[in-house]
Ligand SMILES: Nc1nc2c(ncn2[C@@H]2O[C@H](COP(=O)(O)OP(=O)(O)OP(=O)(O)O)[C@@H](O)[C@H]2O)c(=O)[nH]1
């Protein structure tokens with residue numbers, strides 16, 4: 056600390072009679088890079104329990120613990136509970152309607168043998184910008200996210216448009232039927248066909264099911280199945296339940312508009328009481344979610360009062376958001392999984408910046424293109440917290456072929472979310488991170504790209520390459536955005552000042568003052584407001 060003091064500290068007398076002297080650190084970024092403590096292993100800073108603070112360790116630890124008590128994990132989670140909520144999740148009458156309309160099932164671990172058909176528009180203005188191979192890869196990744204679903208057959212099928220009443224022309228449908236039938240006779244019998252299109256209309260689905268003699272699912276229903284599997288908290292479960300309703304209603308509407316009328320075989324027939332049940336269910340789900348969200352709002356306010364800087368980690372699904380938070384915080388309980396939509400709850404994880412300032416990292420739900428708005432809308436609310444964060448880390452999977460399309464999709468969605476939110480998306484709040492560089496054959500060939508939101512920080516959350524540098528960048532941005540500064544304050548030994556600083560600022564370092572044996576030199580990270588308060592409480596009193 057003192058080494059740092061010699062080179063970078065600009066001494067500034069804070070009061071006329073200067074019983075206390077404040078040393079403001081200039082050129083913070085330079086200091087951060089040069090400080091010997093900061094160049095030590097990152098682990099030291101991200102796990103408070105490992106810190107041993109010398110003389111004042113006890114005092115410091117006490118302050119941290121009292122802060123921890125106030126920020127216990129349950130504080131961050133909306134309280135689950137209530138029989139009403141469980142009844143909404145376990146509703147047999149609803150389940151039978153949902154399984155007819157979507158072929159989703161409560162038996163999430165049932166084995167399925169799936170044929171994936173990826174339709175794509177080959178020509179014309181509506182041609183899909185993403186290559187059909189990549190679309191198919193994403194469809195395969197969706198199926199692989201369900202533990203006992205096996206891919207038996209995959210096909211890419213060019214179509215003129217995705218909106219025709221019959222998705223495939225008669226000849227093509229006949230050809231596909233032949234392939235599926237041949238497979239049924241020779242290979243492992245298929246149990247369902249996944250058409251990788253956002254939503255199939257009722258009549259598209261109907262004609263495909265008749266041709267293939269198998270249940271047909273679209274992206275919406277496969278994603279619902281994944282979300283059901285990964286929803287852990289009550290909030291996420293209720294959100295998934297709400298996300299299912301627009302799909303069921305759209306199928307019912309399509310069915311009513313269908314020229315054959317509602318009498319055909321395999322139709323979703325909704326009795327009046329079932330319709331009422333769906334309407335009532337929607338109202339109840341919205342009410343319960345509103346209650347949970349108002350609780351979340353309360354927690355958010357409490358967090359603001361506590362003055363923890365918040366860093367939200369966002370990005371395309373499977374980009375490595377959870378892995379990055381694990382690398383930054385060393386929180387072992389975090390479980391990254393090679394599955395799409397593995398994280399469905401916005402959760403907060405405490406970490407420490409190199410300057411010892413405690414921050415909260417928010418893990419968020421991943422983004423995905425070609426997911427119907429109705430499905431993702433419900434989850435957008437969970438991103439509210441993330442959008443209010445001080446700093447937003449956008450994680451990108453550099454090893455993914457469609458990396459730039461994924462980045463563009465996330466940036467577009469973020470832009471929209473920010474537009475409707477309380478806080479503008481200024482470039483200084485965004486840090487772009489290129490993850491998984493250990494999987495890139497020649498990482499040095501990756502140009503350090505710049506876009507509207509600045510430089511791309513290349514890292515691997517797995518091998519930890521670049522993670523320490525990223526942590527320094529997070530620190531720089533957090534201090535800038537939240538108006539914090541690093542200063543050194545001289546305080547009397549054993550006085551109330553020290554305890555106050557531990558409680559109200561992040562104490563980085565403390566050591567005996569070589570010029571005065573009765574005083575300590577304390578390095579802190581502090582907000583302007585808290586510094587004023589400190590002056591008011593201690594300096595004026597003494598002068
Ligand atoms: N090789 C390698 N694999 C990584 C890296 N980062 C993450 N992964 C793997 O990528 C997969 C997805 O990681 P997660 O951290 O769960 O990704 P996520 O963005 O949180 O995913 P969702 O929550 O599903 O949106 C896991 O299998 C991780 O082990 C990395 O830097 N290198």
Ligand SMILES: [Mg+2]
Nearest residue numbers: 376377397398
């Ligand atoms: Mg995750």
